[in-house]
Amino acid sequence: MLTFTIRRLLFAIPTLLFIALVIFMLLELAPGDPMANVPLTVPAEVKEQMRQALGLGEPVHIRFWKWIVQFFWIEPLNVFDHMFGTTFAEGKLRIISWQNRAPVFITIAERIPQTLWVVGTSYVVAILIAIPVGIYSAYKQYSVFDQAGTFVTMIGFSVPPFFSGVLVIIIFAVQLRWFPSIYDTRLVVDSWDSFGMQVRQMFLPVMVLALQITSQLSRFMRASMLDNLNQDYVRTARAKGLREKTVVLVHVLRNSMIPVVTVIALGVPAIFGGAIITEQVFKVNGIGQLLITAIQANDLPMVQTLTFIFAVLIVLFNLIADVLYGILDPRIRYD
Amino acid sequence: MTDARDPLTPVGNDIGVVAASAAVAGAEPLLITAARSQWWDVWDQFRTHKGAMVGAAIFLAILALVVIGPLFVDMEAGIKSDMRARNEPMSLEYPLGTDRLGRDMFARMIAGGRVSLAVGLTAMALSLVLGTLIGVLAGYFKGLDGPLMRLTDLFLALPLLPLLLVMVLLFREPLTAAFGIEVGIFILIVSAIGITSWMQTARIVRGDVLALKEREFVLAARSIGTPSRRIVTRHILPNVLSPIMVSATLGIATAIITESALSFLGLGFPPDFPTWGRLLNDGVPFLELYPGRAFWPGLAISLVVLSINYVGDGLRDALDPRIRGR
Amino acid sequence: MPDGDTRNVLEVNNLRTVFGTRSGEVHAVNSVSFHVKPGELLGVVGESGSGKSVTMMSLIGLLPSPPADVREGEVLLDGEDLLKVTPDRLRDVRGGEVGFIFQDPMTSLNPVFTVGYQIMEPVRRHMGLNKKQAKARAIELLELVGIPGAAGRLSDYPHQFSGGMRQRVMIAIALACDPKVLIADEPTTALDVTIQAQILEIVEDLRAKLGMAIIWITHDLGVIAGIADRVAVMYAGQIVEHAPVFPLFNDPRHPYTRALLKTIPTVSGERAAKLQVIEGQPPMLGAAPTACPFRDRCPLVFDRCHAENPLRADVGDGHDVACFHPLAHTAKEAVA
């Protein structure tokens, strides 16, 4: 298991470097310019000067190399400095956003908490809903509950969040005034009151996101349960005189969870990546919104860094999913 | 030494058994051997699946509306503005009302449906073909597995928006020049969506192929001397049909929605070219004033997705001869 | 051999089980009756699909319902009708008073729980032991079924065991609570002869030691000949012949039993030039039987067989058979 993990990690390095290069080239080829958002009243020569100030004059390969060095060496050094109060990274140029001339990692660090709060919570909520729903639908296959579940999940899948999000805002924030329509990222949870506020403002985005995630997860859970409910060992468990609850919730569930857990693990990068549209609709200025504004502003260092972090997470969580599979399923041993 | 029965079909067996015994007893005439098209069997089975039939009916109704609707509906009304009829509610003349330029929503829905369905179906087909091809190649040929799966990882990790931007930049001019604006952009959008959405299918197919490859009937085909190419087409592909079917269902929804996002970013069809996604998008700001504007396209997308899902279920069952016996 | 106890631990009368499927009903078990006494081993033979497993699973409600439906009959375990008891009581019976061993040792154990956990489960459930006691019991059981180093293997997973050992674990689970009746559904079919020999050895030992009633399902007549006291032959959901083991092998009365005995080659004795076969296929069980199910394949078939389903009739010495043919009751060699 350990060597498997190490081996996969080693293999991941060239893959990641290649991904970094591809992302870089893609962004390089993409149309658009960091000056697009500067008003038309600013003349072109000035824009050109601003471009030069961003380092856009340098050739592509040099910029790529610089970025690599900054990402893999200078930024970690900064983290180190931050943790131990050293000054190794002093004076070294960090990855700077073109939009605000600040190190991209500062902005990213600011954004992570709200993304984790909202997207993370919806993921947890979705899991908590999807698993029982999946279990019950499979256990009572073709029952009314199961049919209704299929219907709802399909709707949940097919309605884009830019529609459902606005819809719930209009119903719950505008008409009923139950929840705020705009997420307040400044809120610090330090008391029951502020916690209540946090719950209130998270409610709508979490609801919209969770519906989507639940739709997919519960389908998956159901299929996995169905696979296992017909297995011979289930009959064995029943023959032992175990309670139906034990049979389903211990024997079947444990087996069904193996693929589901890995699917859940594979979905984790998406939590960090944020849910772009939902964040946009509810003004949860998280990572997803950061990415979309960076793309709109053609802030290549930011886009490059974010997408690369995302790629790293995907590769990492693929690995974690594999390892989890190995841990959860005693039959599988990678070596 | 029991007869190893497929757990799926405890009953299917017995029908065969009866037929067989009848034949042994000489009861069955030897005449009915004329090859009956296997699609009849598929249809027969499909017909018994209630959900699938309802789904198919709805889908066909939408398709019919979209395809032959223009013969009965004044499509001009959906394209030309009419300042005297702005923001009309639902009425006989305008079954779904009109929009803020006085265009007939019903006609626009039909026109939008043509584009959305065409995009959804072709993009889905393209992504399925790509996904299946890559999945099968990776699963079947050991040497290709590593590189192709890395490629899949790569695509999964790529930011789609910039990728689409690049594609549009590089290919829009040549394509519109070669095929005209509508076809050119259609090709562009379909390929953009197809190219960025095949990865899930590829992974699933690969997994299934890996398992199928070890099945004895593949070995049997090899022992006969069937070359790999035909083993894949004849034995592997038909057996990965059901996961592909599932991907197809979800793929159409994703394609229709992605198209709307593309239109939204100005990368899609020209603005005077309605699609369901665009109509939905345009309707959202007016959700409070004119809920229908977002509701109808939203409903259309959901209906298509739902009906295709049920059709997919039925088709999957119908295509599987083991279930068909039931 | 059964001792003096003549009480029946398990008595099954007129059991009928029907499956409702999309293409109609399947009458898998039709009016099956049998009984076992403590310490006795009843062998059940019959070809695939003849309803052996369904019969046994009907006894303790292991069939999923729907589609299965036990229509009729009584299952008396020490006089208590298992078809009428509450689900809770039934669960107490399962694993507690009736042990079950399944055919396929590869899939009948849950792959994600340790062997120890799976053995301890019924022990804790039915005997109310605590963890420590249960563990001791599990070790004891594993030693009983002949797994060396039992204590060390409790924390192993099923896949770490070979097929033979897994089947021994299954036996240990079935025996865990000292059941009164052990039902073994083709426990050795998936195993090699040498391993089968080991298992048979173990079961015979255990029977002597624990004195429980055993129902042993198989279609290997060789196995039956070696271990059974009495044999029931099933065909198309019915018991067509039932007799103590010697009379059955020496003097089979039902044409099906006779044919069955003929088909199997042996490793000793003279070698037949050609194997005997039973032509044809078993019938579909689409409806309750109204005629002899074997009629289409029977060399002795005559009018009555098409009109009526023969009932089991005693031919003496605890030997009964369901056949109209006059020869069946007397003659030794009737089948060509």
Added chain:
Amino acid sequence: MTRPLVKVRDLKMHFPIYAGLLRRQVGAVKAVDGVSFDILEGETLGLVGESGCGKSTCGRAVLRLYDITDGEITVDGRAIGSEDQRSLRKMRPTMQMVFQDPQACLNPRMTVGSIIGEPLVEHTAMSKAERTDKVRDLMDKVGLNAAFINRYPHEFSGGQRQRIGIARALALNPKFIVCDEPIAALDVSIQAQVVNLLEELQDSLGLTYLFISHDLSMVRHIADRVAVMYLGKVVELAPRDALYDEPLHPYTEALLSAVPEPDPAKAGQKRDRIVLQGDVPSPANPPEGCNFCTRCPRVMDVCTRLDPEFREVKPGHWAACHLHD
């Protein structure tokens, strides 16, 4: 009846095991480890042994469905041991295979007609009509009602399915067929039908079989000569009667004694059954010396050190055991 149709010399089939950080090969599953035998034209060679001892691998390797590790194989005068798969295709019609699991070896989505017709599509230029005729012909030959040509495998009983497999194997008029446990998955009453069919076909078409099975009684019935395998090696090879009456290898003896006798009288006598202890060792890690030494009831010192040579102990009766040195 004299020319060896198939000659196998020192056949080895090792499946590599990779492990470690760099996925280096650290060992091999020695599924078949030095097997030699001849099969004469028109005869049936039985191959028996416990599960996992390498019978199937051996059968497949002989047909070159695997790229073998080492050894020579000659089929019908042509050395195919090291030929590549592409050129082997031409050779395929000569040698065919019938598989263990009649359910698994038939593509569930193809009709019987297309399954049986597949080899014809691959190797002949028949028209569709000719092919249908030939398929009907074959179905007739194996005792399937030709009316079932458009049915799917699941609509048949196990025995019938096995007939489909046999028909497919016969389609190209092969000389040599490897039957890999063709009856293992079948019911007793149906086993006999299949075995009889195989025998009939052999008589009428002059086929040569390698008949793999773990059912000793069936092998006794069908085979002319029998080879017994244990852990990747043939431990004994002899004409049928010689082997059953007078086994030379302790493993063969144990195997024979373990077969239950369907006669309660004899069973009651408890003819001295030799119950082997323990399990078969892993083929990835076979014991030192004789492969059987860990379970052998008559193990000697030398057995744990030296691998016994496979030699002709009596005329036509080969064995690999130190008892007969």
Added chain:
Amino acid sequence: DGHEGERGRDGEVSIIYWQAPSTMNPFLSGGTKDVEAASLVIEPLARFDETGAIQPWLASEIPTTENGGISEDLKTVTWKLQDGITWSDGTPFTSADVKFTYEYCTDPEGGCAQVTKFEGIESVETPDDLTVVITFAEPQPYPYSAFTGGESPILQQAQFADCVGAAASTCTEQNFNPIGTGPFVVDEFKTNDVITLSANPNFRFEGKPAFASINFKGGGDAEAAGRAVMQTGEFDYAWNLQLAPEVIAQMETGGLGTPVAGFGPLVERIMLNNTNPDPALGPDERSVVRPHPFLSDPAVYRAMSMAIDRPLLVEIGYGQAGKVGCNWVPAPEVYASTSMECSTQDIEGAKAMLEEAGWVDSNGDGVREKDGVELRMLYQTSTNAVRQDFQQLIKEWWEEIGFAVELRNVSGSVFFGGDAGSPDTFQKFYADVEMYANTFNGTDPQSYLGNGLCDKAPRPETQWQGENISRFCDEEYDALWAELAATSGVEARAPIAKQLNDMIVQRGGMIPLVHRGRLSAHANDLGGVKLNVWDSELWNVADWYRIGE
């Protein structure tokens, strides 16, 4: 009401900008959102008020020739600073800071976005702590661009001393949290998200600001911003609500807020390509070769203009935030030409005009042609719902009078991106007509009118830089503009400017469509809001207060 009282008495005010500020340093960004956010903290010497009139801010008075602040030769301007102003950190505000700001922005490596504000300045002198003397190389008839308005506020020298030139971008702390003289100071700045500010304890006016803190939220969309102010009451002020008029009206029924509109020089217009965009000419030639095959014909572009129903466009697209626009320079009042009328659609007139000029549909395909040239056009604009509606309507009108129009929309980030490599930018103008809006800063249109000069045309040799998008070129125009540049005094300048405006519209440079205003909304209980389109909208935030019950 809450006019008087102590500082911070009204608690918190919440402002929402649907475009989120990314920095507080307007010299590094130039985006309106950043400039306006910064105006809460840092201030210029003078501002324009809601009428466009210049007002002293940190200066004690506006320098003019009359008060001697501007020299006779129009080459030097002397600003007198108010005495006693301190930075929010308590240190005094001096002329050195002003001079530093000039140096900061004009450093060639700094990439200053406002460098045009300092164009033509030869030197900035500080004779004493309260005097700033600006010397221009040439006479400046309108010298109020440096240090005036929200784009050109004063930075504190002490804070930014190490941030000059290439180092500008490394000063994250400074750029996010500049020390200013304004009513508020930054407590926390979260890029593109939210800014928390609190009242400046050292602010120069007693009892101001009324609010103790500001929650400045960024991001989202105009719709949500409007909703948050007018329907849910979560925010007090929402900036720039570019929404369909009926949506605004509907939101207003929420009863919690009011939309307010203000008009600057922003004009939505259709630019007419004066060169031939035929793709067959190749990527470079197609933007240089003159003339355009048919747009050079006055009958054609006049007919195009006549066919447009501007009041309808206003109604559909902008409502109270739009007016019929016939001029390129619609404001300030003094510069707005009144010579043209365009508020009635005249389809028949347009047809007749074309007919007369010889554009007839001789082959019956619905498209007029003349000498083998058909009236086929490609009409492009950026992606934006209102623009797409406009495109649709205008296309219909034009087709009615015998044109064939193909529409195209390009993502704003590409269209306005100025990427020389992209064929889709508005500067390349690879289309026959294109639609967008533009404006100018401050109140003087001189440099804006300069966008019509021949040599300002973007073309390959200028790397596609230049503001003369339509590539309008007219010697008379160039000469007249030179005259404007040499004239001082509004009275003299205004007629010339109007003449220039008329010339470009009448000679085929563009078709103005809508004079656009800016629409913002404030909560009904927020007092003191004066929508200002000439400067930062938040220019008088120090005077805002909460209206009590």
